Amino acid sequence: MIKRLLAATSIATVCLAANASAAEKVEMWVRSGIGEAFKKTVETYNSSHENQVAMTEVPFSELVQKYATAIAGGQAPDALSMDLIYNPAFAAAGQLEDLTDWAKALPYFNALSPSHVKLGTYQDRIYGLPLSVETSVFAWNKDLYKKAGLDPEKAPASWDEITANAEKIRALGDDTYGFYFSGGGCGGCMIFTFTPLVWGSGNDILSADSKMATLDTPEMRKAVDIYRNMVKKDLVPAGAASDNGANFLSFTNGKIGQQSLGAFAIGSLLTEHPDIHFGVTLIPGATGGTSSFAGGDNFVITKGTPKMEAVKDFLEYIYSEDGQKIMAKYGSLPTRGDIADKVLQGLDPRLQVGMQAISVAKTPYTLQFNDLINSANGPWATFTSAAIFGDDVDGAFSSAQGEMQSIIDSGQ
Amino acid sequence: MAGTGSKALWPQRMRRRRSGWRGLVYIAPAMALVILFFIMPVIFTGWMSLHNWPLMGGTRWIGFKNYVRMFHDARFISALQFTACYTVIVTVAIFAVAFPLAIFVEKQRRFVSTYRTIIFLPVVVGLATASLLWVWLANVDSGFIGPALKALGLVDKSPNLLATFDSAFLTIIIMVVWKIAGFTMIILLTGLQAIPAELTEAARIDGAGPWQRFRHLTLPLMRKTIALALIISVTGSILAFDQFYIMTSGGPQNRMISVVYYIFNQSFVSFNLGYGAALSIALLAILVAISIMQLWLLRAGEERP
Numbered sequence: 001m002i003k004r005l006l007a008a009t010s011i012a013t014v015c016l017a018a019n020a021s022a023a024e025k026v027e028m029w030v031r032s033g034i035g036e037a038f039k040k041t042v043e044t045y046n047s048s049h050e051n052q053v054a055m056t057e058v059p060f061s062e063l064v065q066k067y068a069t070a071i072a073g074g075q076a077p078d079a080l081s082m083d084l085i086y087n088p089a090f091a092a093a094g095q096l097e098d099l100t101d102w103a104k105a106l107p108y109f110n111a112l113s114p115s116h117v118k119l120g121t122y123q124d125r126i127y128g129l130p131l132s133v134e135t136s137v138f139a140w141n142k143d144l145y146k147k148a149g150l151d152p153e154k155a156p157a158s159w160d161e162i163t164a165n166a167e168k169i170r171a172l173g174d175d176t177y178g179f180y181f182s183g184g185g186c187g188g189c190m191i192f193t194f195t196p197l198v199w200g201s202g203n204d205i206l207s208a209d210s211k212m213a214t215l216d217t218p219e220m221r222k223a224v225d226i227y228r229n230m231v232k233k234d235l236v237p238a239g240a241a242s243d244n245g246a247n248f249l250s251f252t253n254g255k256i257g258q259q260s261l262g263a264f265a266i267g268s269l270l271t272e273h274p275d276i277h278f279g280v281t282l283i284p285g286a287t288g289g290t291s292s293f294a295g296g297d298n299f300v301i302t303k304g305t306p307k308m309e310a311v312k313d314f315l316e317y318i319y320s321e322d323g324q325k326i327m328a329k330y331g332s333l334p335t336r337g338d339i340a341d342k343v344l345q346g347l348d349p350r351l352q353v354g355m356q357a358i359s360v361a362k363t364p365y366t367l368q369f370n371d372l373i374n375s376a377n378g379p380w381a382t383f384t385s386a387a388i389f390g391d392d393v394d395g396a397f398s399s400a401q402g403e404m405q406s407i408i409d410s411g412q
Numbered sequence: 413m414a415g416t417g418s419k420a421l422w423p424q425r426m427r428r429r430r431s432g433w434r435g436l437v438y439i440a441p442a443m444a445l446v447i448l449f450f451i452m453p454v455i456f457t458g459w460m461s462l463h464n465w466p467l468m469g470g471t472r473w474i475g476f477k478n479y480v481r482m483f484h485d486a487r488f489i490s491a492l493q494f495t496a497c498y499t500v501i502v503t504v505a506i507f508a509v510a511f512p513l514a515i516f517v518e519k520q521r522r523f524v525s526t527y528r529t530i531i532f533l534p535v536v537v538g539l540a541t542a543s544l545l546w547v548w549l550a551n552v553d554s555g556f557i558g559p560a561l562k563a564l565g566l567v568d569k570s571p572n573l574l575a576t577f578d579s580a581f582l583t584i585i586i587m588v589v590w591k592i593a594g595f596t597m598i599i600l601l602t603g604l605q606a607i608p609a610e611l612t613e614a615a616r617i618d619g620a621g622p623w624q625r626f627r628h629l630t631l632p633l634m635r636k637t638i639a640l641a642l643i644i645s646v647t648g649s650i651l652a653f654d655q656f657y658i659m660t661s662g663g664p665q666n667r668m669i670s671v672v673y674y675i676f677n678q679s680f681v682s683f684n685l686g687y688g689a690a691l692s693i694a695l696l697a698i699l700v701a702i703s704i705m706q707l708w709l710l711r712a713g714e715e716r717p
Contacts, residue, residue, distance in 0.1 A: 093468040241575035
């Protein structure tokens with residue numbers, strides 16, 4: 001009897017062990033606020049594959065600290081969906097798996113979103129590959145356009161036009177405003193929606209090698225003037241001055257005529273706010289041209305994970321046509337340029353605008369993105385708030401320029 | 413036999429030593445907690461402060477460079493200045509509100525315990541919760557203060573209280589006073605109640621007016637209580653963080669970065685744990701110095717007749 005029991009349990013153990021070796025369980029962290037796209041992809045993958053992906057959502061503002069401390073404590077997940085701007089810093093710290101050889105062997109490697117791959121590359125080795133793509137675009141509320149006597153199908157092509165339209169929309173009533181942006185020290189929001197004004201006009205806030213702050217340019221002065229003018233004319237809600245990003249999607253309340261937002265927001269507007277009729281176009285530059293911020297997440301793998309093969313298998317699924325289709329359906333633009341048209345077929349045409357933006361989009365490459373740009377107390381966040389809402393524009397320019405340069409210098 | 417013999421043989425010193433050991437056993441749990449959760453972290457922080465210690469990657473011994481750096485760090489100096497300014501203003505404001513309240517609720521009158529409860533209620537709300545509540549109260553569109561001012565016709569347009577330094581600072585001071593004054597009031601109340609009624613009576617018979625009684629009787633007798641309330645208020649204000657982080661994110665234009673906020677930023681935004689540790693040690697030194705000063709105040713109280 002005992003023998004039989006023993007035999008039964010040992011068979012069970014063998015089965016379990018065999019099972020475990022065949023099907024790997026990949027631990028993966030993803031930041032909150034990137035919408036449903038990735039979650040749905042994981043669900044579909046788990047239901048059709050032997051390997052499983054266990055996804056943990058971490059608040060976006062804490063992901064970097066949490067991941068860094070988890071690495072230090074040896075508790076890091078196998079893979080991570082990382083805001084691509086942090087990719088250089090983690091790669092430089094030597095915490096990520098080198099994917100160069102594997103990535104370059106992918107048949108579609110050259111079709112992967114170039115700005116993502118650039119951010120994933122550190123000293124000519126690749127440590128991160130595109131997972132989700134989001135670009136910033138300019139959106140307008142068609143219903144409010146109609147009410148204000150404007151042509152709801154005509155996309156504004158310059159900031160003069162946007163300002164003029166904003167004035168007409170503001171005239172509609174007390175709580176209807178022409179334009180919105182999160183101006184209360186939200187560095188992330190402003191780099192996403194405001195720098196395209198400068199980029200479109202052909203300038204940048206950092207030099208090409210990221211070693212010089214080039215904030216004080218005629219293009220930036222013009223961009224600041226455009227926003228200041230709209231604030232002065234009361235076309236922007238007073239709450240914008242202290243919005244640290246919590247109300248970034250104010251456009252969804254239906255009382256905002258125009259706003260620059262992201263492609264993820266197109267996804268959530270389509271699925272969660274079907275009553276808002278809106279159009280999207282590329283963000284005009286301050287003095288002409290168009291531009292966009294290419295954001296989103298890179299897929300990175302923690303150095304030394306034992307489940308490398310399983311993780312690669314999952315990533316290959318994401319890059320398959322099926323995987324790309326699911327991501328796109330929930331608002332993440334295709335990361336593979338070669339099949340983008342096929343993937344977007346039958347989806348909302350407004351996502352196409354987000355896709356077009358990729359070709360004009362930029363992303364600053366710097367190891368100090370958090371310090372320079374994203375931190376609510378960093379020079380960029382302070383500058384945007386002081387220059388647009390403050391009384392001393394020249395002072396805002398000179399102090400931000402100085403502080404950015406000193407942060408860059410101290411990091412060399 | 414053996415027991416009584418040994419008892420008789422044990423010298424006095426031995427017995428004293430044994431009771432000394434017993435005393436140690438009694439305080440051992442407290443000591444263990446203090447050592448584990450205070451002494452050791454402080455020593456470790458001190459060790460970290462002598463390194464270049466990023467959140468990720470290797471650490472490097474740099475001696476006292478972190479400490480040298482802070483003397484040239486303009487942002488740290490301005491954080492110190494802001495914290496000092498905030499501490500002085502908020503402490504004066506809290507006492508200006510709490511003292512009259514304490515005198516008000518000290519006298520036995522109808523509903524006095526109701527008044528005490530109402531004034532004390534905000535104290536039991538967490539500071540972070542209170543900050544969030546006031547973020548909503550101060551919200552320009554959906555809040556209470558701005559829209560109420562507009563509804564009363566005092567302003568044409570609902571003001572965004574958190575958008576400019578002066579109004580945001582005022583809002584935070586009012587919030588903190590609302591939140592903390594009740595606690596200070598209770599401390600001051602115990603001091604007031606400890607003053608014997610006969611003394612006040614005698615002073616009155618001697619012809620002292622209310623102001624004279626307050627100045628020459630109440631204040632000197634409350635010296636210790638006031639020192640205690642002062643220590644709590646000053647220490648709390650120097651360590652202020654939640655309200656600035658939650659209500660203004662250090663804004664408008666970075667003008668509300670307290671020292672703790674700056675330490676947090678250095679450690680977890682810029683990932684300079686080593687420099688953050690050095691700043692924490694500096695802050696600890698400042699707090700110890702201030703507390704010693706205030707303890708000296710306490711002792712001065714004892715020396716008075």
